[in-house]
Amino acid sequence: MLKTAEHLYLQVADKLEQLIEKExxxxxxxxxxxxxxxxxxxxxMSTAFQAYYHxxxxxxxxxxxxxxxYVQFNSRRxxxxxxxxxxxxxxxxxxxxxxxxxxxxxxxxxxxxxFSIAAPAEGxxxxxxxxxxxxxxxxxxxxxxxxxxxxxxxxxxRRQIARMSIxxxxxxxxxxxxxxxxxxxxxxxxxxxxTQPGDTIALESPAYCGALQxxxxxxxxxxxxxxxxxxxxxxxxLEKAIPRFKIKACLFVTNFNNPLGSCMPDRNKKQLxxxxxxxxxxxxxxxxxxxxxFGKERPLLCKTFDKTGNVLLCNSISKSLAPGYRAGWxxxxxxxxxxxxxxxxxxxxxxxxxxxxxxxxxxxxxxxxHLRTMRKMLHTQCLRYQQAIADYFPEDTCVxxxxxxxxxxxxxxKRINTYELFQQAxxxxxxxxxxxxxxxxxxxxxxxxxxxxxxxxxxxxxxFRTLGKLIRNMY
Amino acid sequence: MLKTAEHLYLQVADKLEQLIEKExxxxxxxxxxxxxxxxxxxxxMSTAFQAYYHxxxxxxxxxxxxxxxYVQFNSRRxxxxxxxxxxxxxxxxxxxxxxxxxxxxxxxxxxxxxFSIAAPAEGxxxxxxxxxxxxxxxxxxxxxxxxxxxxxxxxxxRRQIARMSIxxxxxxxxxxxxxxxxxxxxxxxxxxxxTQPGDTIALESPAYCGALQxxxxxxxxxxxxxxxxxxxxxxxxLEKAIPRFKIKACLFVTNFNNPLGSCMPDRNKKQLxxxxxxxxxxxxxxxxxxxxxFGKERPLLCKTFDKTGNVLLCNSISKSLAPGYRAGWxxxxxxxxxxxxxxxxxxxxxxxxxxxxxxxxxxxxxxxxHLRTMRKMLHTQCLRYQQAIADYFPEDTCVxxxxxxxxxxxxxxKRINTYELFQQAxxxxxxxxxxxxxxxxxxxxxxxxxxxxxxxxxxxxxxFRTLGKLIRNMY
Numbered sequence: 036m037l038k039t040a041e042h043l044y045l046q047v048a049d050k051l052e053q054l055i056e057k058e059x060x061x062x063x064x065x066x067x068x069x070x071x072x073x074x075x076x077x078x079x080m081s082t083a084f085q086a087y088y089h090x091x092x093x094x095x096x097x098x099x100x101x102x103x104x105y106v107q108f109n110s111r112r113x114x115x116x117x118x119x120x121x122x123x124x125x126x127x128x129x130x131x132x133x134x135x136x137x138x139x140x141x142x143x144x145x146x147x148x149x150f151s152i153a154a155p156a157e158g159x160x161x162x163x164x165x166x167x168x169x170x171x172x173x174x175x176x177x178x179x180x181x182x183x184x185x186x187x188x189x190x191x192x193r194r195q196i197a198r199m200s201i202x203x204x205x206x207x208x209x210x211x212x213x214x215x216x217x218x219x220x221x222x223x224x225x226x227x228x229x230t231q232p233g234d235t236i237a238l239e240s241p242a243y244c245g246a247l248q249x250x251x252x253x254x255x256x257x258x259x260x261x262x263x264x265x266x267x268x269x270x271x272x273l274e275k276a277i278p279r280f281k282i283k284a285c286l287f288v289t290n291f292n293n294p295l296g297s298c299m300p301d302r303n304k305k306q307l308x309x310x311x312x313x314x315x316x317x318x319x320x321x322x323x324x325x326x327x328x329f330g331k332e333r334p335l336l337c338k339t340f341d342k343t344g345n346v347l348l349c350n351s352i353s354k355s356l357a358p359g360y361r362a363g364w365x366x367x368x369x370x371x372x373x374x375x376x377x378x379x380x381x382x383x384x385x386x387x388x389x390x391x392x393x394x395x396x397x398x399x400x401x402x403x404x405h406l407r408t409m410r411k412m413l414h415t416q417c418l419r420y421q422q423a424i425a426d427y428f429p430e431d432t433c434v435x436x437x438x439x440x441x442x443x444x445x446x447x448x449k450r451i452n453t454y455e456l457f458q459q460a461x462x463x464x465x466x467x468x469x470x471x472x473x474x475x476x477x478x479x480x481x482x483x484x485x486x487x488x489x490x491x492x493x494x495x496x497x498x499f500r501t502l503g504k505l506i507r508n509m510y
Numbered sequence: 511m512l513k514t515a516e517h518l519y520l521q522v523a524d525k526l527e528q529l530i531e532k533e534x535x536x537x538x539x540x541x542x543x544x545x546x547x548x549x550x551x552x553x554x555m556s557t558a559f560q561a562y563y564h565x566x567x568x569x570x571x572x573x574x575x576x577x578x579x580y581v582q583f584n585s586r587r588x589x590x591x592x593x594x595x596x597x598x599x600x601x602x603x604x605x606x607x608x609x610x611x612x613x614x615x616x617x618x619x620x621x622x623x624x625f626s627i628a629a630p631a632e633g634x635x636x637x638x639x640x641x642x643x644x645x646x647x648x649x650x651x652x653x654x655x656x657x658x659x660x661x662x663x664x665x666x667x668r669r670q671i672a673r674m675s676i677x678x679x680x681x682x683x684x685x686x687x688x689x690x691x692x693x694x695x696x697x698x699x700x701x702x703x704x705t706q707p708g709d710t711i712a713l714e715s716p717a718y719c720g721a722l723q724x725x726x727x728x729x730x731x732x733x734x735x736x737x738x739x740x741x742x743x744x745x746x747x748l749e750k751a752i753p754r755f756k757i758k759a760c761l762f763v764t765n766f767n768n769p770l771g772s773c774m775p776d777r778n779k780k781q782l783x784x785x786x787x788x789x790x791x792x793x794x795x796x797x798x799x800x801x802x803x804f805g806k807e808r809p810l811l812c813k814t815f816d817k818t819g820n821v822l823l824c825n826s827i828s829k830s831l832a833p834g835y836r837a838g839w840x841x842x843x844x845x846x847x848x849x850x851x852x853x854x855x856x857x858x859x860x861x862x863x864x865x866x867x868x869x870x871x872x873x874x875x876x877x878x879x880h881l882r883t884m885r886k887m888l889h890t891q892c893l894r895y896q897q898a899i900a901d902y903f904p905e906d907t908c909v910x911x912x913x914x915x916x917x918x919x920x921x922x923x924k925r926i927n928t929y930e931l932f933q934q935a936x937x938x939x940x941x942x943x944x945x946x947x948x949x950x951x952x953x954x955x956x957x958x959x960x961x962x963x964x965x966x967x968x969x970x971x972x973x974f975r976t977l978g979k980l981i982r983n984m985y
Contacts, residue, residue, distance in 0.1 A: 181832035232707035359862030387834030
């Protein structure tokens with residue numbers, strides 16, 4: 036019963052949202068009263084209220100005292116989207132991470148508003164329920180978890196990963212999965228298994244700053260592939276670049292990538308798999324944001340279309356459950372033996388207890404419930420943050436429209452240097468991620484990444500107002 | 511009172527041990543009766559009994575029914591020591607780890623007697639007391655440990671590491687320490703901070719197989735330095751080799767190294783620090799076995815003599831407390847910033863809960879107590895294992911006399927191939943580590959490493975008898 040009622044209010048809210056999106060209902064328009072809505076839609080008053088609360092929580096409508104609900108937001112009215120970057124002339128050696136060290140050096144300082152970190156804020160994670168799973172793991176693991184786990188990793192955890200693969204069209208067994216200390220560790224193992232120092236790999240542009248630094252420290256060169264904020268990597272460019280730059284592996288975040296938030300359409304994913312198959316080049320696919328979709332269905336993966344084991348899928352629960360548990364994995368396809376060896380010689384084994392706990396947590400089905408709540412919150416926060424940028428930032432600001440994930444990519448006037456903006460904002464206890472760290476080229480100085488992992492609040496609103504002022508003062 | 515009594519029986523036992531060692535008391539000699547010993551030494555009967563029990567537990571003496579105690583073992587009568595290897599002509603690229611993968615691939619299979627793993631057997635670790643610390647960590651860590659720890663690592667854990675440095679003459683603060691996922695992770699970070707792919711580093715010969723594979727996967731070349739089973743690395747050779755082979759860093763296990771068990775004398779440690787200082791080459795010092803000394807005092811470290819931060823000390827509690835907790839650290843001296851950056855870009859942070867638990871465990875002083883028990887057990891097991899080799903292996907067998915650590919290095923007749931021996935032994939459910947994996951050169955085929963981490967038992971005795979037979983059959 037509850038289930039049906041829940042669906043009902045969402046159905047009504049969705050219809051209204053579409054009307055707002057299509058500007059049938061324009062900003063400032065008054066919505067039908069709760070009584071009228073209830074009659075028109077044949078639903079109870081309380082369901083009608085729920086539908087309005089839902090739209091209000093998304094920031095789309097707002098009540099006015101003694102008057103009713105009004106449309107207050109339409110994503111069509113948002114700032115323009117940024118364009119995909121132009122290609123570069125040559126692959127470049129990766130350079131320093133001084134800036135990154137300054138920005139991410141102390142992730143624990145608590146008095147700073149961290150728009151810079153693409154992770155959920157404290158309070159969004161089910162820490163109490165996870166603790167129960169950990170206590171259970173402590174009780175049920177042999178030797179209370181003091182001993183080495185197997186090199187491949189905790190079996191229950193791996194089985195749950197395999198089971199969840201059904202959501203993206205996979206049909207895996209636990210034997211296909213290798214556990215890691217988070218997604219970064221998985222990327223490192225997969226890069227190690229597919230490349231040699233001196234090789235060139237392809238990444239998105241802009242790309243995840245951690246991946247760029249990792250590649251640097253592994254002695255790899257990086258070709259930055261032009262990437263659309265909507266559809267992801269430019270496949271035509273990539274296909275020509277592979278032989279020209281002697282690309283040895285690709286590392287792409289195909290769903291809601293970081294920092295652009297683009298989601299590669301299914302047909303592009305299939306095409307990408309075919310291209311790399313043709314050149315016999317492995318794809319390392321990082322899906323760390325794939326579960327954080329705002330739409331009705333989880334997007335597929337390149338791994339969904341992979342028939343030969345050429346795709347190495349990397350992931351973790353660090354964005355959705357517990358970064359501190361360091362529980363990630365890879366599904367390395369035909370590179371499994373290589374990955375296992377690297378893991379044996381670099382990590383030996385993963386932390387027994389926290390991996391066992393995540394296995395237990397996933398097994399009891401609480402994860403899906405938690406993800407549903409989290410997706411809703413992130414979608415709401417994404418819209419609110421976009422709105423704040425429209426409200427407070429200069430008019431020529433461009434901002435992405437991610438359909439999932441954690442981050443917005445913002446392009447400011449060419450004159451603005453966002454590293455300076457970062458330094459000024461830090462004095463106001465606001466941390467942002469300047470665009471320069473998402474490339475090895477001399478570009479994106481006027482861009483920044485904002486994470487909407489922190490729930491909307493007066494403090495967040497004030498921070499946007501402050502950022503807007505700082506930017507205007509820099510003109 | 512208990513303390514004094516404990517000292518008393520140990521004092522008497524030590525005196526007797528010396529008499530056995532000097533062959534004043536020879537194998538087969540009858541020892542004084544408990545009554546006579548008690549009178550002669552002015553101790554109680556029960557203390558006299560304790561002294562004999564202690565010597566019996568070490569395998570030095572044995573009771574005969576209705577007759578009393580007899581000397582049954584003298585380490586002078588053990589097989590000869592192996593020699594240090596001769597130098598090689600050139601530094602070599604590191605080659606495959608197929609053998610290692612076969613040997614260490616599945617560390618969890620429970621029906622195999624694992625002489626191959628240099629770690630304590632199940633049952634030697636204080637798992638129940640550690641679980642209490644973990645439960646406490648779960649209760650006291652903010653967010654129950656779901657959040658990222660700081661990049662540098664858990665503060666309490668680091669403070670305890672700093673506090674323990676007094677045992678080897680260090681005077682550190684928590685700010686000098688960076689936590690890692692075990693010692694291997696520490697080695698990887700320190701190698702990463704001091705070398706580039708293509709560089710040559712110096713290791714012992716034979717060397718820890720994991721370090722060789724790690725170097726290989728990091729694109730490093732390795733010079734294997736002749737190493738004495740007693741005093742460690744040949745410093746004269748090293749000093750000449752550094753300019754000749756353009757060595758960029760040294761990675762040595764100075765105390766009870768693996769597999770030789772040698773312990774570098776203090777004056778050599780100081781000399782090594784001076785040599786590397788002169789050439790401005792960093793020393794990565796792996797001290798994972800340093801706490802497992804059999805003598806009266808903990809050996810010092812090269813780090814003890816390091817005044818400029820040129821020594822990067824690596825360690826973990828994986829050999830002494832809980833391999834499955836993945837709790838290690840490094841004290842990287844002047845390379846701290848570099849190590850922190852690498853950690854940030856490769857690991858991000860360590861597992862919050864298990865590191866917090868180890869911090870709590872170390873804080874409450876249980877660690878020293880546990881180590882005392884463990885050292886005594888290991889010493890006893892070491893002597894028992896040596897004796898078994900003397901009893902069952904061919905007469906021309908050479909075996910090391912470690913004064914700490916976990917392993918014996920055994921040199922057999924040149925005709926014996928210990929990889930074949932491994933394969934034959936595995937059919938009998940006995941796992942050994944063939945010598946070939948401890949080098950990148952084509953050598954040590956006739957050597958093997960035996961870990962005495964498993965407490966002595968009828969099963970262990972039978973396994974040695976079986977190994978002895980297999981070896982004789984291979985002649």
